[in-house]
Amino acid sequence: ETGVTQTPRHLVMGMTNKKSLKCEQHLGHNAMYWYKQSAKKPLELMFVYSLEERVENNSVPSRFSPECPNSSHLFLHLHTLQPEDSALYLCASSQEGGVYEQYFGPGTRLTVT
Amino acid sequence: AQSVTQPDIHITVSEGASLELRCNYSYGATPYLFWYVQSPGQGLQLLLKYFSGDTLVQGIKGFEAEFKRSQSSFNLRKPSVHWSDAAEYFCAVAGGGGSYIPTFGRGTSLIVHP
Numbered sequence: 001e002t003g004v005t006q007t008p009r010h011l012v013m014g015m016t017n018k019k020s021l022k023c024e025q026h027l028g029h030n031a032m033y034w035y036k037q038s039a040k041k042p043l044e045l046m047f048v049y050s051l052e053e054r055v056e057n058n059s060v061p062s063r064f065s066p067e068c069p070n071s072s073h074l075f076l077h078l079h080t081l082q083p084e085d086s087a088l089y090l091c092a093s094s095q096e097g098g099v100y101e102q103y104f105g106p107g108t109r110l111t112v113t
Numbered sequence: 114a115q116s117v118t119q120p121d122i123h124i125t126v127s128e129g130a131s132l133e134l135r136c137n138y139s140y141g142a143t144p145y146l147f148w149y150v151q152s153p154g155q156g157l158q159l160l161l162k163y164f165s166g167d168t169l170v171q172g173i174k175g176f177e178a179e180f181k182r183s184q185s186s187f188n189l190r191k192p193s194v195h196w197s198d199a200a201e202y203f204c205a206v207a208g209g210g211g212s213y214i215p216t217f218g219r220g221t222s223l224i225v226h227p
Contacts, residue, residue, distance in 0.1 A: 004156070094213075098213055099164070099213045102159075103159075106156045107156050
């Protein structure tokens, strides 16, 4: 595998379910990101993990919980979601310690029923 | 705070025609600027970036962009569009307030007519 991979690619879940999204990067980067992409809305940064810092968007509801066990893996744990959480969830990685381009995974299309 | 405006939500061009997608940024110093492309069902892919130096930047797939400080713009251009260029295009700026995390524009959807 190369680049940034995300699993699953598609996920349908009920509002009472618990699921997790997985992201893995094979680029040797030290920073990883979760974005939410909804139709007709700007790309929304949810969380950032790097060796230097963790950044959270304070507007992200607590029903989204990130986990970053090492610099290559990033998870997004989901529980008791709402229909408005349906979106494309994108993972990205980059080098850290300055401004660098981000490399994105293909995303997980989440539908909450 | 840094911000990006992409004034055009949709752009329609004929195949073979030239293309220019607009991007304006708000930032206090020399910005770090990016253009990304997103094909349907895919993540974002970097087309090109500007950090410093020559203000005309060449990217992949025949795209180029020009940084104009006086106009706070970083417009994306391509001399001849191919049907496969139909996608969503995002401009991004970083470096504002010491943050390396980019701010993305809302995107411009490119439609290519045969």
